[in-house]
Amino acid sequence: MPRIGVFVCHCGLNIAATVDIAKVIDRVSQHPAVAHAEDYIFMCSDPGQLLVQGKIQELGLDGLVMANCSPTLHERTFRNAAALVGLNPYLVEIANIREAVSWPHMKEPERATEKAIEIILATVEKVRQNTELHTIKVPVTHSVMIIGGGVAGIQAALDCADAGLEVHLVERTSSIGGMMASLSETFPTLDCPQCILTPKMTQAGKHPNIRIHAYSEIEEVSGFVGNFQAKVRHKATYIDWSKCTGCGVCMTVCPTKKIPSEYNHGMANRTAAYIPFPQAVPNRAVIDDKNCLWLLKGKCGICAKKCPAEAIHYEDNTEIEELEIGAIIVATGMEVLPVEHFGEYGLGKIPDVVTGIQFERLLAPSGPTAGKVQRPSDGTEPKEIAFLQCIGSRDPANYKPYCSKVCCMYTGKQAMLYKHAVHDGQAFVFYIDIRSDGKGYEEFIQRAMEEEKVLYIRGKVSKVFEDEGKIVVWGTDTLTGKWIELRVDMVVLATAAVASSGVNELASKLRITTDEHGWLKEAHLKLQPVETLTAGIYLAGAAQFVKDISDTVAQASGAAAKAIALLSKDHLERVPIIACVDQDLCVGCGYCETFCAYGAIAVDPVTGKAEVNEGLCEGCGGCAAHCPSGAATLTNYGKKQVFDMITTFTNGQVVQ
């Protein structure tokens, strides 16, 4: 008879307030395979683990059921603790009685207790049939692919490259830099991106371990942690980058000049042949095939004639490159909700109503107005500007329920920079609450209010419309209860941040998930914020949720550290839960081969029996369910194990 130990955790009151622990211990102890059952207030704590280890040694336990929180939290903790005293870690199983029992059934303690008992007993049935397993060693590829070349991707790339890893930085536009490159100055220090970002961009561009795949997208990703295979599509640039010097002659001669510039967020135009901004890395031109006259109509061709490097070929030079990758960092960042959403604020209808990111370009010395604040409609200097916060954020009824987090700070910054540019101007800020929770942030907002005399009005705006060359803003001051009408020259909307377009398709390719708003989902919100549920894939920056630059850089370094730690060894230890085939039962029908998505199981032509390649098997268990003769099984998920779990649930206990 097996000697199973059951350890029931109170988790403070998280479990004990709902589940009757004494009753659980009493019932579980009656199971013939249970040699010992004990409870403790915090089983995951050091004394808790010592208690478990002591009992393993003292009583010679040969299997453990840890009844506590979800296996995603402490399965590894207890398996490691058991291994330290000589019990094979795969003889330890978790019975989740917190997330699956005490928390969702708080109002039904009796039934919750019954459920907890059954889950523990079912887990006893499973673990008593578990076999000892040993980790499988697989070689790893010492390279990292980083998707997204904003400040998160750049930081992660530099950290990984400095640690000696080969880095592939994939960016879908023709230059790295991301959203940060479009900013005027950054809060709370007022550094400009040219001062702090472009040195990093150049460093990434020149680093011997970093290869930038600009104007490229992910086509397909297969494989698994340590050994991914990625297909990267280098989109057609129509320009030979090995010859292009980035001189910009093509831009000056290109006659198609009225294309809204992505870098300037529509506040300026670009040509069809273009380099997005002067500090671009790589500094190479591309031809936009949706607008180029030669590519569309076969007319023009002037850039090819004028290019001093003879780099322009008008040939579709799309290329798909296959890369071997050990770890992946996703740093796809964020965007703001598109302008067409906000008709009630005049966005897209009144030219002097702009979004925050557009106003950045009007403030930026590198922008279309060279840092002079001018109204887009007539180029005059606005003497009064209204900044409206929470446009589309904290608005579950119409747009996004969440706080976009960076708007309070950048609005304060923009109002401040506006005052620096227009000394006699007046800035008004409509807000719901001011959220300034970073280092030096509150002081920054106070400075905007006290030194720059920015007028903060607590309340939302109901309507924005044009009247005799002015923009009228109707709103309420909720502190005085008074209705307000302002007549201003410009309106700046802090529109809600959203996940980058295309992130859902990318997530599917990577087999990671997004939440309902498109933000990439982390393995655990608090304790594993940079990991995903897929081993070897990490998250950096605003792709996970809106972040300011400080947090983005911190998370990027965090993700890089995870990738570096993963790839610091020559071999990875893989969980040995994989398929195995009973050679006596296998008839060699090959049905399993047709199921396996990894080509990990195949009929050996010599023996005529199916065999599992343990380096390739991912352990899904599909072949076991598919096998007509019952020869294939997933180790420690055998049919009899599952049947006995089912019987515990239907009959209360397996009759021995």
Added chain:
Amino acid sequence: MTDKDRKGEGKAAAGDDFEPVIVGFFCNWCTASAADLAGTSRMQYPPNVRPIRVMCTGSVDTSFVLRALLEGADGVMVGGCHPGDCHYVTGNYRARRRLTGVIKILEALALDPERFRFEWISASEGAKFVKVVTEFTEDIKRMGPSPLKGL
């Protein structure tokens, strides 16, 4: 007489205090995580479902579902990743194809096919998990105890 015809009978026999036994096979990568999220968010749902964590719905053998029903479970639920999102590429499609066959078998056994439910619930859909489990429990309560119970 099929299970469907017995509906009224079951209800009468069961009374109001009938608490169905439901066995759930939940994919480790999506539905089991959704259940964790529901718990962490303290969303409340009826405690009738007994969860079994599987690595993939593709590993859910037809016999698992039948075993549970033959042993008297009042309902069986399988929760997997949305189409296209399978952690193991195609396991959820295979599961759907295989488990659709269960419905035919249930009809042959004169069991209401609605005692079996297959759902796509992603890791972030804690609320959907709660909704599905609550609805399924109520549906089974309405159907009454499984006619195979206690045989």
